[in-house]
Amino acid sequence: xxxxxxxxxxxxxxxxxxxxxxxxxxxxxxxxxxxxxxxxxxxxxxxxxxxxxxxxxxxxxxxxxxxxxxxxxxxxxxxxxxxxxxxxxxxxxxxxxxxxxxxxxxxxxxxxxxxxxxxxxxxxxxxxxxxxxxxxxxxxxxxxxxxxxxxxxxxxxxxxxxxxxxxxxxxxxxxxxxxxxxxxxxxxxxxxxxxxxxxxxxxxxxxxxxxxxxxxxxxxxxxxxxxxxxxxxxxxxxxxxxxxxxxxxxxxxxxxxxxxxxxxxxxxxxxxxxxxxxxxxxxxxxxxxxxxxxxxxxxxxxxxxxxxxxxxxxxxxxxxxxxxxxxxxxxxxxxxxxxxxxxxxxxxxxxxxxxxxxxxxxxxxxxxxxxxxxxxxxxxxxxxxxxxxxxxxxxxxxxxxxxxxxxxxxxxxxxxxxx
Amino acid sequence: xxxxxxxxxxxxxxxxxxxxxxxxxxxxxxxxxxxxxxxxxxxxxxxxxxxxxxxxxxxxxxxxxxxxxxxxxxxxxxxxxxxxxxxxxxxxxxxxxxxxxxxxxxxxxxxxxxxxxxxxxxxxxxxxxxxxxxxxxxxxxxxxxxxxxxxxxxxxxxxxxxxxxxxxxxxxxxxxxxxxxxxxxxxxx
Amino acid sequence: xxxxxxxxxxxxxxxxxxxxxxxxxxxxxxxxxxxxxxxxxxxxxxxxxxxxxxxxxxxxxxxxxxxxxxxxxxxxxxxxxxxxxxxxxxxxxxxxxxxxxxxxxxxxxxxxxxxxxxxxxxxxxxxxxxxxxxxxxxxxxxxxxxxxxxxxxxxxxxxxxxxxxxxxxxxxxxxxxxxxxxxxxxxxxxxxxxxxxxxxxxxxxxxxxxxxxxxxxxxxxxxxxxxxxxxxxxxxxxxxxxxxxxxxxxxxxxxxxxxxxxxxxxxxxxxxxxxxxxxxxxxxxxxxxxxxxxxxxxxxxx
Numbered sequence: 001x002x003x004x005x006x007x008x009x010x011x012x013x014x015x016x017x018x019x020x021x022x023x024x025x026x027x028x029x030x031x032x033x034x035x036x037x038x039x040x041x042x043x044x045x046x047x048x049x050x051x052x053x054x055x056x057x058x059x060x061x062x063x064x065x066x067x068x069x070x071x072x073x074x075x076x077x078x079x080x081x082x083x084x085x086x087x088x089x090x091x092x093x094x095x096x097x098x099x100x101x102x103x104x105x106x107x108x109x110x111x112x113x114x115x116x117x118x119x120x121x122x123x124x125x126x127x128x129x130x131x132x133x134x135x136x137x138x139x140x141x142x143x144x145x146x147x148x149x150x151x152x153x154x155x156x157x158x159x160x161x162x163x164x165x166x167x168x169x170x171x172x173x174x175x176x177x178x179x180x181x182x183x184x185x186x187x188x189x190x191x192x193x194x195x196x197x198x199x200x201x202x203x204x205x206x207x208x209x210x211x212x213x214x215x216x217x218x219x220x221x222x223x224x225x226x227x228x229x230x231x232x233x234x235x236x237x238x239x240x241x242x243x244x245x246x247x248x249x250x251x252x253x254x255x256x257x258x259x260x261x262x263x264x265x266x267x268x269x270x271x272x273x274x275x276x277x278x279x280x281x282x283x284x285x286x287x288x289x290x291x292x293x294x295x296x297x298x299x300x301x302x303x304x305x306x307x308x309x310x311x312x313x314x315x316x317x318x319x320x321x322x323x324x325x326x327x328x329x330x331x332x333x334x335x336x337x338x339x340x341x342x343x344x345x346x347x348x349x350x351x352x353x354x355x356x357x358x359x360x361x362x363x364x365x366x367x368x369x370x371x372x373x374x375x376x377x378x379x380x381x382x383x384x385x386x387x388x389x390x391x392x393x394x395x396x397x398x399x400x401x402x403x404x405x406x407x408x409x410x411x412x413x414x415x416x417x418x419x
Numbered sequence: 420x421x422x423x424x425x426x427x428x429x430x431x432x433x434x435x436x437x438x439x440x441x442x443x444x445x446x447x448x449x450x451x452x453x454x455x456x457x458x459x460x461x462x463x464x465x466x467x468x469x470x471x472x473x474x475x476x477x478x479x480x481x482x483x484x485x486x487x488x489x490x491x492x493x494x495x496x497x498x499x500x501x502x503x504x505x506x507x508x509x510x511x512x513x514x515x516x517x518x519x520x521x522x523x524x525x526x527x528x529x530x531x532x533x534x535x536x537x538x539x540x541x542x543x544x545x546x547x548x549x550x551x552x553x554x555x556x557x558x559x560x561x562x563x564x565x566x567x568x569x570x571x572x573x574x575x576x577x578x579x580x581x582x583x584x585x586x587x588x589x590x591x592x593x594x595x596x597x598x599x600x601x602x603x604x605x606x607x608x
Numbered sequence: 609x610x611x612x613x614x615x616x617x618x619x620x621x622x623x624x625x626x627x628x629x630x631x632x633x634x635x636x637x638x639x640x641x642x643x644x645x646x647x648x649x650x651x652x653x654x655x656x657x658x659x660x661x662x663x664x665x666x667x668x669x670x671x672x673x674x675x676x677x678x679x680x681x682x683x684x685x686x687x688x689x690x691x692x693x694x695x696x697x698x699x700x701x702x703x704x705x706x707x708x709x710x711x712x713x714x715x716x717x718x719x720x721x722x723x724x725x726x727x728x729x730x731x732x733x734x735x736x737x738x739x740x741x742x743x744x745x746x747x748x749x750x751x752x753x754x755x756x757x758x759x760x761x762x763x764x765x766x767x768x769x770x771x772x773x774x775x776x777x778x779x780x781x782x783x784x785x786x787x788x789x790x791x792x793x794x795x796x797x798x799x800x801x802x803x804x805x806x807x808x809x810x811x812x813x814x815x816x817x818x819x820x821x822x823x824x825x826x827x828x829x830x831x832x833x834x835x836x837x838x839x840x841x842x843x844x845x846x847x848x849x850x851x852x853x854x855x856x857x858x859x860x861x862x863x864x865x866x867x868x869x870x871x872x873x874x875x876x877x878x879x880x881x882x883x884x885x886x887x888x889x890x891x892x893x894x895x896x897x898x899x900x901x902x903x904x905x906x907x908x909x910x
Contacts (some may be wrong), residue, residue: 026910051455068766071875073460076451078875079882144677227908229433238441242894249890253883254663254793262798265770265872266762275829276774321668346779375712396909433903437896444889461693461739469728 013176023226024233025214031101033240043090048084060179063138064267077273082256089259092282098254106322107213113314115206132189155297159353217322226389284348292360329382421538467608503528503580538557546570548588663793670852672703673854688744691765695738701808719743768798768869809837830833850855
């Protein structure tokens, strides 16, 4: 059967080569299970989203009512709606872990630049999807979140008078956020996940061309450095995925509202703005950067730049080694960067006043300094600690590694770039 | 392969158990996604409808809505009742009465009406073939070869008791649950 | 469907034991008293012990019934409950009133259902049926404001989910508190807030300027609330003898809050029961998968 297919369309062959026999570094830790977890998140969001779209009414008059109808009357609607809303947060938790893992172990370094940049695009598409999805329940936070964020573009009036206003009205399809805006957001919210899906396929393709990075940051050199994806990596991925689903289920079934905001249980009212408008938690660091800059256009530029800058780090980091494990100075800056991002997230949830603004500026400054100053300078001056000669040596120690190779199970082929 | 290395694809009880557990859980998650497409709690609870039939004169008919479906209410003439009663059950394509108030009986005219109110015929106005709405309610409509209703989609003919006589429809028109609250008022559902 | 009371109490004990052994419990509990406050800049809103608190809590059927009585006798004179249908009062997980009793209640509900047009083309009002919403007294917001001196009594269907308690604690307390809330499954901010408002009426302090037609409430943002104290001291609503509790202000307030919490989240009991099933299943499966993974990896050195 497989042979019959392979002669006509070699899909079984490709799946076998790429997801069963594929050589994975033998030293991957649990942080490497997040790729699989993210694939699960995307599929879960698409499936629950398609179901919700069967019951949702994308109109200003009925959107809020239809959400309530889904939760109260549709069979298991309360479950599927909570899975989708919580799923968005889980998707971001996973993607942030995935990004920071890449940053720590240098997964963005050559030859994985395109892989990394595709990841940045996926992240951007995720943010756009999540933002438009949050508009759909048409609660107070939905409405005012859309108003505030789309108004960011009006800052372009500072560049060419009238340009920003024109763009904002084009986005809205009117002179304010309205049902027209809701309908186009619904359409795009349905479209974008499939764009993400396409990007993910490219991302995985690029990954399988370059091969996986690993905690040592050393490429697979010999057969003994790798293990076949099945059953080794698959078994580990399954553990990671189910552990992650425990967290997912905890929020869906015990705390479905915890990650949201109570104001979104009040229907959108264009005449009343809630006192504290905050975006969803996963946007808070960027929201803090936006508000840290006293200038409207400057804030918008800084916010977009904070994501765009990620695309350039393959060329900002010049260290001779990839993994921060062997970088005694940079390692500390990495943790400082992580703390800055968490702090920005906290500050984004606070009102933009007093001491909060001060700290938001400090951490914003470090956010950019980390990439533009620390990364190039530290990577030039620091002397890495002694790295193992191979992945095998990192796992087994020097003596055993010398004799390894024969004692490794079959199936672990050479790294793909050597084929 | 050297002897001290186990077959990496060896089936192990633990591995089989873990895979089975994971598969069962995943499969059980399918049910909510199937069930969500069933009629929701609001649709299930849809109320009954009460209709005043006093304005319907002999020979006329009205169509009302019940659970999103058209219901035909016909005030039959004496000739129409007579014609329906005369027809032996053995002549019918579907000998069962298709009456929710009185299910599984022979499709006589008596079994398709309520005693004492034989002039009233109450039926779900949906052709049992593929769901079109038959003609025959308006005075100007074609009533088919048997003087009842005629479905123009695929040519099904129903008689004056709503029974299928000719054409592709397999069953008589369905009679919904209904009761007479008074001589001029009925409740459907 | 119904988890028995002893079982749910047991689960709750288990959850609180879990909380107690958690390393964060002690500092956080101390912190709540001192630092936690809500956004109004006025009084700290206390967390109440709800039967439905946390990951094991379930609604208390008699309390939901008493709460509905309070809603019917007091709240419903101004507030609607439009997203809740009479049939919901019968369904499992709610007050579970007898169906015939609810049919009669619906038929006598003072705020009738606008229906029509009839054969003459006119809209008309008719008594409610099981499938109809529990309507409030006003047809729309404009009518409500006209009748209430410009104030709008909001629909209460989602009120406990649409309100919350704002946490203003310092970051080093806030963050562990958040973690603690996730672990214990604290999702009753709306209930705590509502209970506080209902019991927070008092005489304004000296020198406080109260606007015309407003009332002083120590928990309300800005302390001026348009709603007149709905539940007087001693309790506005007397309960029947077998209702399971004696009427008092705090009892009335707690009961109606619990009822509204159910109204906003009618599938909560079912959700948490599924939660326990799912967690037990996931824990076992994850453990099995981990053991299987160890078995598979035992074939190679790593």
